[in-house]
Amino acid sequence: MSDEVRGTTRAGAGPLLLGVRHHGPGSARAVRAALEAGLPRAVLIEGPPEADALVELAADEAMRPPVALLAHVVDEPGRSAFWPLAEFSPEWVAIRWAADAGVPVRFMDLPAAHSLAQRETEDAAAGEPGEPGAAGDAGAVRIDPLAVLAETAGYDDPERWWEDVVEHRGGGEDVFAPFEALGEAMSALREEYGTGGHDRDLVREAYMRIQVRAAQREFGADDVAVVCGAWHVPALRQKTTVAADRALLKGLPKAKVDMTWVPWTHRRLSRASGYGAGIASPGWYGHLFSAPDRPVERWLTKVARLLRDEDRLVSSAHVIEAVRLADTLAAMRGRPLPGLTETTDAIRAVMCEGSDVPLSLVHDKLVVGDVLGEVPDSAPAVPLQRDLTRLQRKLRLKPEATERELELDLRKETDAGRSRLLHRLRLLGIGWGEPAASRGSTGTFRETWRLRWQPELSVRVAEAGVWGTTVVAAATARAESDAIGAGALADVTALAERCLLAELPDALPVVMRVLADRAALDADVGHLAQALPALVRSLRYGDVRGTDTAALGEVAVGLAERVFVGLPPACAGLDQDAALEMRGHVDSVHQAVGLLGDLGAGSAGSVGSAESAAASSGGETARSGAATAVGAGMRDRWYSVLRVLGQRDSVAGVVRGRCARILLDGGELAEEEAARFMGLALSRGTEPAEAAAWIEGFVGGGSGGGMLLVHDERLLGLVDDWLSGVSDAAFTDVLPLLRRTFSAYEPGVRRTLGELVRRGPAAGGASSAVTGAIPGFGTELDAERADAVLPVLGLLLGVAVGGGAGSGSGAGVSDGRGDGNELVGVG
Structure with a gap:
């Protein structure tokens, strides 16, 4: 190949060393110009040689950068490294130029088999393509060559310096001059700083020199182009012996690795993502290049x-x-x-x-930017990845780099399949989607997910491949293993819920067996109370998805009964922190019991002789009646436990107050009796701190207690009288509790309470309801005004309007189907 063809005098100069900045569009353009001018017979690129078999995929039409080479240890997929490439990466430009020119491409960096074997304790996803210390140098003080050059040139920003000297530089006659200048600058830096904290590069560069020599023997000394990080150019020019380089490589650990292409994103190319070879503005650089x-x-x-x-x-x-x-x-x-x-x-x-x-x-x-690359189907992949790709196409659920919300209606087959897939992936630790609160409906047939595909999820898929070759098989095996290894009862119940959501019927028997064993042996009421809500939610979701949850129902009812028996003694003698925790348990159990009663308890699992009789008769009416009876009986048992807790002096004040509030809201405690409970709790003989804790339990914790005090001046008067009688010393002690309680109220509620306290008792006395103090509130229901809202409600819902509150019949707005979904009227 003549010098005239090369466009510059390079005879006898050795390999064409093109030192670059990774992911630099200016370097990418310069590399393309140099290759077109130099026309080498082979191109060597900094990267793991295991990727040589994959380089031809770069020419596939379905391959769209940004993409990355992913290497992982076969037996431990979590030990992995990425080599990302964007459209504007010099390495990618060199690969595509070689593919178009029919020139062989080889990777020349230290094999991933060695680098991953040396990284057992390092971050699995922090590999960098050709930057110094690609696998990381733990504890080393490393220099940034660009930052040093920028500072030397009088710049305080390396990115701005790089733009000025490279990105905005016009093309010159000698396309090789920029690489010579950058190489000389790196030589000066290495003379000043040595390895610059990148000591592992000595081994990598020894391997690179061996590969360059081999290519020169095969293709000719001057017919090999090398594309590598500019930092390595002085080392590749260094005159060393083959023996010396091989001595540096002797005794390196080795692991069996697999390698493939995976999609990457601009966001993960950003230095802010933790990628050491990243750039601050990949979207901007992509624009400059294109x-x-x-x-x-x-x-x-x-x-x-x-x-x-x-x-x-x-x-x-x-x-x-x-x-x-x-x-x-x-x-x-x-x-x-x-x-x-x-x-x-x-x-x-x-x-x-x-x-x-x-x-x-x-x-x-x-x-x-949120650009997500694409990889052709012909790229190697673990079986689990192939099954996941198949399901993504079947369910029309394409991975995207941008975060988006996905609303699912589980009554639709496709949406139900999407929900199952996302729940199964979460079980496998593949966090493609995270559940979110639904804005529209609160029904259990609705689900909302936030989806964003991150490149590192490819590693999670490879890791999960040890559990099975398909998503359902892997999720089932993982759930069974997690159940056996679970530490707490609540973990097992949460796992049972997740198995139902993911529809893993084969895993449920193992999970339920572990759950029953743990529940039978666990005597801690706190653990039982933590476990019950997830179990009851499982019943609810199982009902929506048509899953057989009979075993869950039996365990849930048994768990609830054990909580009922063990809760009173467990609530005695608690300190402040333990009492607050127990109050949370009481709230959780109350919600669970309510939901269990709504589900009919026995409808999810046979409970008692009444349900057995209903099942044997086969009558749906009898079955519903038995389930309702079981649910009502469970509620009655729970309310009796709450009444015991509310009246027992040994129980912490915050728990007693919460029990009284639940009984009042459930209609089990008359307003007069609630006032009596509060009067006893706030009496002169009660310690101020205990009385303040009772108030916190009764009207605090986001329970709507502020509105309760607004509408019932008797309770507000009792609180006001008690607080007025607290001594100065005690007031200092109870103030933090009261502030925590009342600060949770809405500003409007706090303002109204202040006005009521300032005004004092209403004309009717402290025992009367709010009458004239706040316009719009009366002593009893105005039936005529209540009826007036029904036509508007019917118009909004698009349903027929029945009798109103004044009709006395209890009829309301009906949807016209007569299927039991009527909305009861205001009365």
Whole structure:
């Protein structure tokens, strides 16, 4: 190959060393120009040699960067490393140029088999393609070559220096000159700083030199191009012997590894994500690489389009003014062209009216970006990954880098399948989706998920492959293992709930056997109370999904009975922290008992002789009646336990107050009796701290206690009288408790309570309800005014309107189907 063809004098110069900055669009363009000018017969790229068999996939039309090479230890998939490549990465440009030119490509870095064997205790997803210390140098003080060069040039920002000297540099006649200059700069840095804290690079560079020598013997001394991090160029120029290099490699540990291509994202290319070889603005760099001309104008047009999509008033005039301002700023700052700093300042001033709020959106969506790459189906993958890909296509659930909300209706087959898949992946530790609160319906047939595919999830899939070759098989095996190894009873009940949500019937027998054994041996009421809610939720979801939950029903009822028996003695002699925890247990059990009663308890599992009789008769009416009887009986038992707790002096005040409040809300405690309970709790003989704790339990904890005091002046008067009689010394002690209680109220509720206390008792006395103090409240229901709302309610719901509160019949708004889903009237 002649020098005239190469475009420069390189005869006898050895391999063409192209030192680059990883993920630098300027380096990528320079590499492409150098390869087109040099026309090498082989290209060596910094990366693991195990990827040589995968390099041909880069030419596949279905391969769309950003992508990454993923290497993981076969027996321990969690020990892994990534080598990400973007469209603007010099390595990717070199690979594509070689593929188009028919030139062989080989990776020349230390094999992943060695580097992963040395990284047993390091982060599994922090590998960097060719940056110093790709696998990490624990405890080493490492220098940033770009930062040192930028500081030497008088720049305080390495990114801005790189833009000025590389990204904004026009093409010259000698396409190899920039690489020579950068190599000389790195040589000076290495003379000054030695390895710069990258001691493991000595081994990597020894292996690289051996690979370069081998390629030169095969293709010719001057016909090999090497694309590597600029930091390594001085080491590759170093004159060493083969024996010396092999001595550095002797005795390296080795592991069996697999390698494949996986999708990557711009967000994970960002240095802010923890990726050491990352850049601050991958979206901006991608734009610089792909824009054929006028990059600033095109960038600001993108920004305007994004802001308009977010309903901000941005016109073409804004774009024109922003371009002018960016050019002016660049000239004032002595920069060859506007960079990201200038365009950002112009966007803030012109398009965002000085606000950083819309500017943060621009940074997130464009400067960083959410581009997700794609990998062809022919890429190697573990069987579990292939099954997951098949399910994603079947359910039309495409992985995306942007976070999005997914609303599911479990009554639809496709949505139910999506829910099962997401729940099974969560069981496997693959957090593609996270459950979120539904904004629309609270029904159990609705689910809301937040989805975002992160590149490291590919590692989680590889790790989960040890449990099975399909998603359902792997999730089942993982659930069974987790049940056997679970430490607490609540963990097992939560696992049972997750198995039902994921629809894993084969795992349930094992989970239920472990659950029954743990429940029988666990005598801690706190543990039982923690376990019950998840178990009851499992019954609820099992009912919605048509799952047989008979065994769950039996365990839930038995667990509830044990809580009823053990709760009174467990609530005695508690300190403040334990009492607050027990109050939470009481709330959880109350919710669980209510839901268990609504489900009919026995409908999920045979409970008692009444249910057995109903089952044997086969009558749905009898079955429903038996279930209702079981639910009502359970509620009665629970209310009797609460009454015992509420009247027992040895029980902590916060628990007694909560029990009294639950009884009042459930209609089991008359208002007069509730007032008597409060009067006893706030009597002169009660310690002020205990009385304050009772108040916290009765009207605190987000229970709507503020509105209760607003509407019942008797209770408010009792609290006011008690607080007025507390001594100065005791008041200091009870103030934190009272502040915690009343600070949880809405501002309007606090304001109304203050007005009521300032006004004093109403005209009817402290025992009367609020009458004239607050307009709109009366002593009893106004039936005529209540009836007036029914036509509007019927119009909103689109259903027929029945009799109102004044009809005395208890009829209300009906949906016309007569299926028991009627809305009872106000009366």
